[in-house]
Amino acid sequence: xxxxxxxxxxxxxxxxxxxxxxxxxxxxxxxxxxxxxxxxxxxxxxxxxxxxxxxxxxxxxxxxxxxxxxxxxxxxxxxxxxxxxxxxxxxxxxxxxxxxxxxxxxxxxxxxxxxxxxxxxxxxxxxxxxxxxxxxxxxxxxxxxxxxxxxxxxxxxxxxxxxxxxxxxxxxxxxxxxxxxxxxxxxxxxxxxxxxxxxxxxxxxxxxxxxxxxxxxxxxxxxxxxxxxxxxxxxxxxxxxxxxxxxxxxxxxxxxxxxxxxxxxxxxxxxxxxxxxxxxxxxxxxxxxxxxxxxxxxxxxxxxxxxxxxxxxxxxxxxxxxxxxxxxxxxxxxxxxxxxxxxxxxxxxxxxxxxxxxxxxxxxxxxxxxxxxxxxxxxxxxxxxxxxxxxxxxxxxxxxxxxxxxxxxxxxxxxxxxxxxxxxxxxxxxxxxxxxxxxxxxxxxxxxxxxxxxxxxxxxxxxxxxxxxxxxxxxxxxxxxxxxxxxxxxxxxxxxxxxxxxxxxxxxxxxxxxxxxxxxxxxxxxxxxxxxxxxxxxxxxxxxxxxxxxxxxxxxxxxxxxxxxxxxxxxxxxxxxxxxxxxxxxxxxxxxxxxxxxxxxxxxxxxxxxxxxxxxxxxxxxxxxxxxxxxxxxxxxxxxxxxxxxxxxxxxxxxxxxxxxxxxxxxxxxxxxxxxxxxxxxxxxxxxxxxxxxxxxxxxxxxxxxxxxxxxxxxxxxxxxxxxxxxxxxxxxxxxxxxxxxxxxxxxxxxxxxxxxxxxxxxxxxxxxxxxxxxxxxxxxxxxxxxxxxxxxxxxxxxxxxxxxxxxxxxxxxxxxxxxxxxxxxxxxx
Amino acid sequence: xxxxxxxxxxxxxxxxxxxxxxxxxxxxxxxxxxxxxxxxxxxxxxxxxxxxxxxxxxxxxxxxxxxxxxxxxxxxxxxxxxxxxxxxxxxxxxxxxxxxxxxxxxxxxxxxxx
Numbered sequence: 001x002x003x004x005x006x007x008x009x010x011x012x013x014x015x016x017x018x019x020x021x022x023x024x025x026x027x028x029x030x031x032x033x034x035x036x037x038x039x040x041x042x043x044x045x046x047x048x049x050x051x052x053x054x055x056x057x058x059x060x061x062x063x064x065x066x067x068x069x070x071x072x073x074x075x076x077x078x079x080x081x082x083x084x085x086x087x088x089x090x091x092x093x094x095x096x097x098x099x100x101x102x103x104x105x106x107x108x109x110x111x112x113x114x115x116x117x118x119x120x121x122x123x124x125x126x127x128x129x130x131x132x133x134x135x136x137x138x139x140x141x142x143x144x145x146x147x148x149x150x151x152x153x154x155x156x157x158x159x160x161x162x163x164x165x166x167x168x169x170x171x172x173x174x175x176x177x178x179x180x181x182x183x184x185x186x187x188x189x190x191x192x193x194x195x196x197x198x199x200x201x202x203x204x205x206x207x208x209x210x211x212x213x214x215x216x217x218x219x220x221x222x223x224x225x226x227x228x229x230x231x232x233x234x235x236x237x238x239x240x241x242x243x244x245x246x247x248x249x250x251x252x253x254x255x256x257x258x259x260x261x262x263x264x265x266x267x268x269x270x271x272x273x274x275x276x277x278x279x280x281x282x283x284x285x286x287x288x289x290x291x292x293x294x295x296x297x298x299x300x301x302x303x304x305x306x307x308x309x310x311x312x313x314x315x316x317x318x319x320x321x322x323x324x325x326x327x328x329x330x331x332x333x334x335x336x337x338x339x340x341x342x343x344x345x346x347x348x349x350x351x352x353x354x355x356x357x358x359x360x361x362x363x364x365x366x367x368x369x370x371x372x373x374x375x376x377x378x379x380x381x382x383x384x385x386x387x388x389x390x391x392x393x394x395x396x397x398x399x400x401x402x403x404x405x406x407x408x409x410x411x412x413x414x415x416x417x418x419x420x421x422x423x424x425x426x427x428x429x430x431x432x433x434x435x436x437x438x439x440x441x442x443x444x445x446x447x448x449x450x451x452x453x454x455x456x457x458x459x460x461x462x463x464x465x466x467x468x469x470x471x472x473x474x475x476x477x478x479x480x481x482x483x484x485x486x487x488x489x490x491x492x493x494x495x496x497x498x499x500x501x502x503x504x505x506x507x508x509x510x511x512x513x514x515x516x517x518x519x520x521x522x523x524x525x526x527x528x529x530x531x532x533x534x535x536x537x538x539x540x541x542x543x544x545x546x547x548x549x550x551x552x553x554x555x556x557x558x559x560x561x562x563x564x565x566x567x568x569x570x571x572x573x574x575x576x577x578x579x580x581x582x583x584x585x586x587x588x589x590x591x592x593x594x595x596x597x598x599x600x601x602x603x604x605x606x607x608x609x610x611x612x613x614x615x616x617x618x619x620x621x622x623x624x625x626x627x628x629x630x631x632x633x634x635x636x637x638x639x640x641x642x643x644x645x646x647x648x649x650x651x652x653x654x655x656x657x658x659x660x661x662x663x664x665x666x667x668x669x670x671x672x673x674x675x676x677x678x679x680x681x682x683x684x685x686x687x688x689x690x691x692x693x694x695x696x697x698x699x700x701x702x703x704x705x706x707x708x709x710x711x712x713x714x715x716x717x718x719x720x721x722x723x724x725x726x727x728x729x730x731x732x733x734x735x736x737x738x739x740x741x742x743x744x745x746x747x748x749x750x751x752x753x754x755x756x757x758x759x760x761x762x763x764x765x766x767x768x769x770x771x772x773x774x775x776x777x778x779x780x781x782x783x784x785x786x787x788x789x790x791x792x793x794x795x796x797x798x799x800x801x802x803x804x805x806x807x808x809x810x811x812x813x814x815x816x817x818x819x820x821x822x823x824x825x826x827x828x829x830x
Numbered sequence: 831x832x833x834x835x836x837x838x839x840x841x842x843x844x845x846x847x848x849x850x851x852x853x854x855x856x857x858x859x860x861x862x863x864x865x866x867x868x869x870x871x872x873x874x875x876x877x878x879x880x881x882x883x884x885x886x887x888x889x890x891x892x893x894x895x896x897x898x899x900x901x902x903x904x905x906x907x908x909x910x911x912x913x914x915x916x917x918x919x920x921x922x923x924x925x926x927x928x929x930x931x932x933x934x935x936x937x938x939x940x941x942x943x944x
Contacts, residue, residue, distance in 0.1 A: 012903050031877070040884045047860065047880040050903050054861060057902035080875020 004066055008199070009053040010046060014060075020069040024052075027076055034082045048079065055079075121183035122176075132176045135183070145194040148245040156241055195249035196242075202318045203400075206242045209249070217303070219314055226317060326397030333390035340387065344380045347371070375426025381419035385412050434487040434528060438494025446478045446507060448538050453511045456548035466517050468533045468552045472574035478512065479536035480505050486529045500524035503531055516552060537574035542582055544571055553579075555735060556756055556776060561647075561716035613711045613731045613752075614642050620656045620693045627653040627667055632674040634703040639665070639678030641692050643712040645704070647719075648697035657692030665692070678708075706730050717755075726751060741777070745770060745788075764788045764806075773811045773830070782808055784825070791830070800827045841872065847925060848872055849882060850910065850918040853892065857907040883908065891917050 004015045007024075016024065031048060035041040052075060059071050123134035133151065137144035154169035197208035200218065207225055211218035228235030389412070392404055473479065482503055488494030503518040518531045533552075537543065547564050557579050558567070570583040620642075630651040637643055653674075655662050664679045676694060701717050705725040714734040721740045726732060730749040741757045745764040753775035760777035764770055765785045773791040780794035784806035792798070794814040802808050802825035811830045819827045848870070852863050860879060867873045886892045891914035894906045910918065 010903050035881060038881055038884070040888055044880045044884045047884065047906070048877060050906070051860065051876065051880070053903040054905075078875070079877040081877075084875045085877055 009056070010049050012053045012057070014053070014056055014067050015065060016067040016072075017069060020067055020072040023069060023072045023076075027072070027081070030082045034085060051079070120180055122180045124182050129173075130177045131182060132173055132180060135180055136176075143193045145246050149241065152241050152245045156237060194246050196246050198248050202315070203239070203322065204243045205248065206239055206246065209246060210242075219310055222314055222318060226314075226321070229321070322397055322400075326394050329390060329397065330394035333387050333394060337384065337387045337391070340380065340383045344376060347376050371430050372426045375423055375430070378419040378422035378426065382416060382423050385416040385419075388412070432489055433493075433525075436488055436490050436494050438486060438488055438491045438498055440482075440484045440486070440495050440498035442482045444480045444482075444505065446480065446505075446512065448476055448478045448541055450510050451478060451507070451512045451543070453544045453546065454549045455511050455513045455546045456516045456552050457506075457513050458516050458548060466531055466533065466552060467554050468514065468535050468549075469577065470553065470557055470574055470579055471534060471536045471577050472539050473536040474539055475536070476538050478538065479534075481534040481536065483532045483534065484518075484529060485532075487527045494527070497525065497527035498529060500527070501529050501531065503533070514549065514552060516548065540573055542571040542573050544568075545579075554774070555754055556737075556774075560718055560737070612713050613733050613750075614644060614693070614713050615691060619691070621658050621661075621690060622656070623658060623662070624654055624656045625662050627655070629653060629667070629669045629674055632669055632672050633698060633700045634673040634705075635676075635696060635698070635701065636673060636705040637676045637694065637710060637712075638707040639676070640709045641676070641678075641694050641711075643706070643710055644693065644695045644715065645701065645712065645717070646695075646697055646715040647699065647701065647717050649699060650697065651699065652695075652697040654695045655692060656695070658690055661690060661692050673703075706732065736775075741775075743770075760792065760794075762790060762792065764790060773809070776812070780810070780814070784808060802827055844925075845872055846882060846886065847918075847921045849879075849886065850891065850914060850921065853908050853910050854915070854918055857895075857909055859897070859905045859907045861905075863908075886914070890914075 003018045005018055005021045006013055006015050007021065008014075028045075028049075032041075032045055035044045038044060055075050055078065056067055056071065059067070059074070120139050121135050122131035123138050124131050127134055128148070133147040134144045137147045140147075151169050151173060154165045157165045194213045195209050196205035197212060198205050200208040202222070207221040208218050211221040214221075225235045225239060228238070389404075389409075484498040484501060486494050486498035486500070488497045500521050501518045501524065502521055504515045506513045514533070518529070520526075545567060547568055550564060550567055555561075557577075559578055559580065562570075562581070562584070566584065566587060570581050570587055572579045573582055574580070632651065635645065653667070655665065666675075666677045666679055668675045668677075674696075701714075701719055701722060703723045703725075704714065705727075706712055707725075707727045708730070709728060710730045710732070712730065712732040712734075714732065714736065717734075717736040717738070719736070719738045722736055722738045722742070724734070724741065724743040724745075726743070726745045726747075726749045728747045728749065730747070730751070732749070733752045734754070736753070736755040736757070738755075738757050740759040740761070741753075742761045743751075743753075743763070745751060745762070745768045746766050748767045750769045751771065753770070753772035755775050757775060757777040759779045760772070760775060760781070762770060762772065762780070762782040764783070766788065767786060768784075768788040768790075770788070770790040770792075773793045776793050776795060778794070778796040780792050780797070781799045782790055782792055783801040784790055785803045787805045789807045789809075791809045791811070792800075793811040795812045796814055797816040798810055798812075798814040799818045800808045800810065801820045803822040805824040807825065808821075808827040809830050810827070821827045845867075848867065849863065852858055852866060860883065864873075864876050864879055867879065868876070873879060883892065887894065887908075890911055892908050893911050893914075894908045896904050897907050899905050
């Protein structure tokens with residue numbers, strides 16, 4: 001009895017006896033090596049394999065179904081072995097077109113003769129792109145796959161390292177491409193090669209190929225892959241990399257190179273038998289041999305048994321993962337495709353006003369009006385082709401076969417690139433619509449006689465970023481001035497775009513009702529329109545205002561913070577650019593009381609138009625503790641706290657947080673300074689603490705110092721002079737009305753100021769962000785160093801000094817400006 | 831200097847000529863070509879033919895098409911291209927000249943001897 005091995009010669013299966021297989025394998029390897037420096041060596045070897053198949057076919061019959069060693073010997077005699085080829089054709093004639101590139105056969109054979117003088121060439125015969133990898137592999141005498149793996153791995157890792165490693169790999173490759181001369185005559189290095197095994201594959205034959213390369217059982221490799229998938233998906237990446245870098249073993253020779261000589265137990269047994277001469281006179285195994293071989297046989301039995309038991313389980317697992325991944329991929333990609341198409345139809349205006357799709361606050365056609373439709377089609381294609389590929393991949397995973405011809409794939413890739421270019425071009429041309437700014441101002445006059453109430457109408461739109469600036473004027477009428485800013489290709493276009501929005505002010509009996517936002521006209525397009533309403537009210541005429549109308553007023557419209565109830569209860573008149581309360585003096589209901597009562601669901605909206613950096617009040621612990629400290633106007637807080645400071649009649653301090661956290665706080669009063677610190681000297685960044693809220697009411701605040709990771713709301717402070725010191729990663733919203741504000745900010749703090757001041761001194765260092773364009777100040781002095789950014793609002797004078805990489809933007813129209821920007825800093829007017 | 835080397839060199843140029851001649855009769859496939867060439871003792875081992883065919887094909891002298899076979903793997907049937915035909919015509923002329931020149935020299939020798 002002889003063992004058979006089945007082989008595949010150019011698609012035809014032969015059963016070949018084991019010894020014949022060995023000989024055939026050596027023969028084909030020698031042929032492959034011999035022809036490897038010929039042009040078109042792949043084809044020659046394929047032709048020879050075909051001929052071998054033919055000769056074998058002719059030697060098989062009904063009675064003889066297996067190729068024996070004699071058949072192989074007959075074949076070799078007929079085909080000739082390599083030495084006979086050499087006699088027959090001693091020197092490969094150099095084909096003419098190589099004469100220029102290479103000095104001909106004599107040099108080639110010289111290169112063979114002197115392996116010591118090895119040079120680095122690009123190996124044109126075994127190239128994929130330009131032969132760089134193959135050349136290096138040849139030089140180092142290792143399998144080319146490792147070099148390719150190196151490059152592909154760097155490309156793949158580019159995804160993780162923001163493209164840096166991919167870029168490096170590409171540059172390295174191109175440099176080598178240029179630097180290395182090409183050669184067609186590099187000999188085949190005789191090393192075992194890593195191939196993907198097409199005969200025993202679950203996905204792409206990677207695991208099987210690795211198993212054969214290292215001579216380990218394929219099951220072990222698959223188990224390792226599966227395990228690594230669960231260890232952070234590393235195995236998936238590795239598998240894909242190997243899939244790309246490792247070639248499939250197509251020809252018989254490649255399949256033989258793939259096999260190598262695996263270290264198997266059968267092999268060890270054979271070696272032992274051969275070397276120890278363990279047969280007794282009858283040709284049977286001696287007892288000694290049996291004893292020595294016993295452990296080996298035992299282990300091999302166990303491994304066999306395990307393989308039999310685990311094989312099906314493993315196969316099932318692999319199939320399960322494959323199918324699950326396929327289904328997941330299919331559902332995802334089909335879902336994305338549907339989404340893409342609906343987005344496309346919506347952007348073409350075919351699905352506008354549908355509730356299904358909402359692009360921000362308005363219909364998609366408003367957003368994209370004027371966007372070239374071929375650009376939209378290109379966008380569709382750019383999205384669709386990768387999705388198509390994903391769908392095919394998913395089907396491929398399910399069907400274990402990937403249906404896409406390379407020609408189709410490359411054409412689709414070409415179409416994709418073209419579509420991408422068109423899309424980018426359309427986007428570029430579309431952004432031209434936002435190049436220039438234009439302003440449209442319309443004034444509407446309404447007789448003031450019958451109007452006693454100002455009201456607002458809620459249009460239920462989400463973009464009510466509309467504010468009404470109230471002004472006093474000497475006329476007898478009410479004037480509503482609309483200032484609409486918009487973008488366009490040029491100023492005229494921008495003005496036209498500005499006219500695309502409408503805003504309504506309606507008189508109803510004695511009520512003048514303002515819409516709380518503007519609307520787009522039909523067929524309008526979004527061009528960054530921005531509406532400001534200036535409402536001029538006659539001097540000394542009293543008005544009542546409704547709560548809805550107050551929502552439209554900037555906080556600076558009132559000289560102090562009244563509750564909504566109080567505002568609605570009283571009558572008002574315009575005074576300068578503010579509203580002045582006429583009847584508040586006689587209003588006996590104390591605002592403070594009602595505020596105190598509403599502490600439970602304290603909403604900072606009531607004070608400064610929703611400017612808050614704190615969490616929703618419900619997020620804080622219900623446990624509260626009050627502290628009785630009075631007579632302080634200087635507050636200094638350090639530690640990871642949330643702070644809310646507001647002005648009131650009495651001093652009060654309330655802390656909300658868990659018992660334990662409150663106990664860790666240290667509150668002290670020293671003269672007129674109140675200090676709050678955390679007992680922990682070291683702040684643990686990773687400790688997830690419950691936030692603690694400190695609510696402080698002060699009649700007067702002169703100085704405030706915050707340090708550490710503090711979040712603070714400073715609400716409605718009205719004082720003569722306020723000095724602020726912020727350090728560390730503070731985040732604060734400060735609403736203040738003072739004669740002079742002095743702010744010294746350092747670290748990475750983020751501060752927003754609102755209110756008014758006569759003088760605003762701002763000094764900031766580090767990487768601060770200061771947003772004070774809603775703090776209307778007459779005289780502003782701002783000094784920034786480091787990489788800070790500040791927006792300020794100056795009405796009379798501005799001194800701006802920026803060094804480092806700072807940026808100052810100012811609003812308003814200051815009469816005198818003194819601007820000094822050093823380094824990479826910039827001072828610009830908004 | 832070995833006589834085999836010279837013999838091989840002589841046979842070599844002629845081998846290509848012979849292959850082109852065989853193919854010029856019409857579609858041929860490699861195994862038929864092999865039988866004829868072996869019978870004519872132009873080649874000794876079959877393996878020599880394939881690199882030659884590939885080279886001629888790469889030089890655009892030959893073309894081939896795949897034909898399914900009932901008794902084995904698919905076969906490559908070779909035909910001459912237009913270039914191949916012109917190439918062959920030139921070779922024929924050269925061959926004729928060579929035969930004549932060689933004959934002439936051999937005849938001269940005979941003439942002198944006689």
